[in-house]
Amino acid sequence: MGWGNIFRRRVKVFSLAVLIYLDYKALQKRDKFMKSKEKSEMLWKRAHERNAQRVRNLMIQSEGLWVKLGQYLSTRADVLPSAYISLLKQLQDSLPPRPLQEVCHTIERELRKSMKELFLDFDENSLATASIAQVHRATLIDGRKVVVKVQHEDIKRIILEDLKDAKSIVDWIAWAEPQYNFNPMIDEWCKEAPKELDFNHEAENTRTVSKNLGCTNKYDSDKPINQVDVLIPEVIQSTEKVLILEYMDGIRLNDLESLEACGVNKQKVVEEITRAYAHQIYVDGFFNGDPHPGNFLVSKEPPHHPVLLDFGLTKKISSSMKQSLAKMFLASAEGDHVALLSSFAEMGLKLRLDLPEQAMDVTSVFFRASTPANEAAEFVKSLDERRTRNMKVLQEKMNLSQKEVKRFNPIDAFPGDMVIFSRVVNLLRGLSSTLDVRIVYQDIMRPFAESVLQEKIARGPSSSEQWIYDTPVHSDVEAKLRQILVELGNKDKILGIQVCAYKDGEVIIDTAAGVLGRYDPRPVQPDSLFPVFSVTKGIAAGMLHWLVDNGKLNLDESIANIWPEFGTNGKNLIKVHHVLNHTAGLQNALANLREEHPLLMTDWDECLKRIAMSAPETEPGQVQLYHYLSFGWLCGGIIEKQLFDLSTLKASYTLEFHQVWNLVLQR
Template identity: 30%
Template structure:
């Protein structure tokens, strides 16, 4: 009897808790049904079930020969249907779901291309909030009506991202600014969304034990709170401005701190076209090779020298524009997510790249081990870092971006080793995850610009690797003669790199002629 009463008590308590939790969630989200945790969780669970059903019904139950064309065509169709359902989920739940969808779309060499291509739309065409929702956040955070703060406020957003949207506005003194306003329900939903995703990933890992995607959940749980704090984003923008103060071609909008809170970020407005807008680049007579070289210089120095890396370089966050001198300026936007690399990670990664350049397998194995990849898995890790198949690595890598044939071969070859790749991402040093994502996004930009035959960006990267390694050795040495030798070796190595890439440039010019 007591056991029955206890059971009923637990059941009623659970029901009461669910009802109370739903009521609190409903009230906290201004009675927006779509923002309630249980609604979002149910929608996500149903989507996962539907995706799994597509694969089971159309692919797994048919007994296809996996080497047959029919199997490949059916699998591609299932991928496409699954990707479309996942895109619908991201657009319905918004917020954190769009951020994770964007992350998936950046995993060019890990996720099937149907998912990558379908979800890429989230980088530039995320769902937009109504203007009254934008004004609501401004009123709550800045304690004034928008009409009191701005002379004009364009109702159409300049761009919409996963966590916020940006509007052009004019201050009372006539200054044109960009106002980034967080979506109103993102912070309230982020915790339940991450718990939901973690549960769904565990279910997928149970169904498909060879796939390990807990790393994606772990990274999202760590990074999203940073991205939700616009005060931190403003500080990151000022930090990168200070680090690159001598490079007048890099433009970072100045922050208006009097109009900035954790959910509202106001900055100077900067004109420009997206870095992948070939029509804008051609119309404004901007040299795409100059764009490519400057991006290579910027990110090589971030990764290998400064260890402070802008980790969301999708095309919507990088603008280009022609300056008064006829040269190209790079405008860097969205500073919410930065990787702050430890010195040992930065130097190990630089050493890994140098070992790839030297085709030194033993050194590759050693430095991959320093980054968390033990044993024979180093070869696959090297391929993921360089974006090339192993045969191409052994022949010698002298370009940052793989050509079209290398990329296609890489994607086809790696389809069969996705479980091993997910295992690498599970074990690699966590700071490397953002670097790998950054690499893939930059390669995608290079590929769009059609500058993959140019060696300039790769030359700068090689130089930065050398400086990173030898500067660390220099700082660790207490012997004057050893420091002198290290300095000579560093400059001799840099000289050889310059000679080599000058030769490649001349040879390329002669081939064109």
């Protein structure tokens, strides 16, 4: 391809990018003044249809990298409009084939033999034609049935030029719409994509993945739980531009009618593919980066095993990165903010500001269960709402204008290894949406992620000499306590713990042991911070008794007399002493907060309102049930309503109690 053709190709690509951008921006502005929802939806549908057609036509004409991009987009039925999916999925394996003469010339040049010397039979019609190569069935001289993958002429130069164009377009998008900065992704793609152009590299990748997954051409029902049952063709021969593989008869994963006719369980197939990728990522640290539907077959005979194809784009990650990815996944599954941020730091993902809730929200979306295609529109809407909510938090935290927040990128550094990993997870999600199945990734991938951290997670004292943090033993009592902690740790009764005790003003126990979290192997130290709940119940109760001792409160007084809003829904008989001895019947008054929104627990006034609106489950004073969550707000509400001015309490209480407990009260 001459420079003139490359220039014309580049002009076509950039012209289309600008045309589509202006088309959508104009419709976006017009939509603001649209009163009819039906008319708005119709206009957006037409815009998607005409732009999808434009994109598809350009990709077919241009081939090369743009076909690979189209293949990726065609799998994202969970986020892209159906018009794009229906047109772009044609790019998965049905491009116009290259002339047979060109194919034969490449084979003979690469293998240094004539076609007659190599094959008893060579099918002139290609099985599939993709962005880089096309595949033909053949029979070797020794009678073996094979497929021959032949690279297109001059495709290397085209791909490298396309990468430059893609980089320029991404730079332009990042300038025009700063919230869509895909530079880390295109940078990693520029590094990895050229590797696909050497079929010797692909052959070695195929052998490695096959060995890692323990693949054979036979079904094995007795494999260990973290082994997978997929098939991978055997490599027969390879050169830079020709790859000969064992022939495996199967159904294309995007041939939904044939899958249905053969009675294939699509749910089971996609689950097994997901397990295979979880094994590659978390166990092997070596995974195929291109799981689009065109790269899979399903064996025609029961039990209909997935056949994995095309290992040109394969990523190898370090052991530390593998562990960081596993830790990130498990921290997201557990809702462990500390472990999540720790995994970010370990993998080199740096944020410009501290937003743990938003980080957890984004990660949870990333590892969410897949969305069937018919739910895609609703899901995209929910994603927009999440993004708007997170941008508002960012705007408030950074004190930015609406224009400034659009251009602010909260990510300071994004590790390149995460790019291909993210691509794989998104392609797998798109795959399940295309086949209209729902995959719960946290269930399927969890055993594989946990296996990576087996040497680090929740190990007891028997396997770690530093399980009890190395600090001086202050007393015989502390020595005995440490023995007990070791026994409990070996029985998996303790994950991490701190114990401190004073006697007559002297420290007699100051022990830390274990780890910070199930998936956070950092040791618990004496100054490690933990969120605390029930340990403050004693302080809250002590404050009430202090008020009683100072004549400011009566234990037999009805709470409704102090706190009028409290006297609703049958709570008018609850007295102060009922709260203190856990017989108020309000043990579950705030139980739904954690499911509704855990952060509501930080809203003092909202929690007091909910306490006031609650109803007792038992008659006051009759049944003693631990008020595990509501106790602090019950005590705090009484104190606040009784004193009106909490500054008086803070001053008096601190003065008296600080002398005894060396305690500073903060609210």
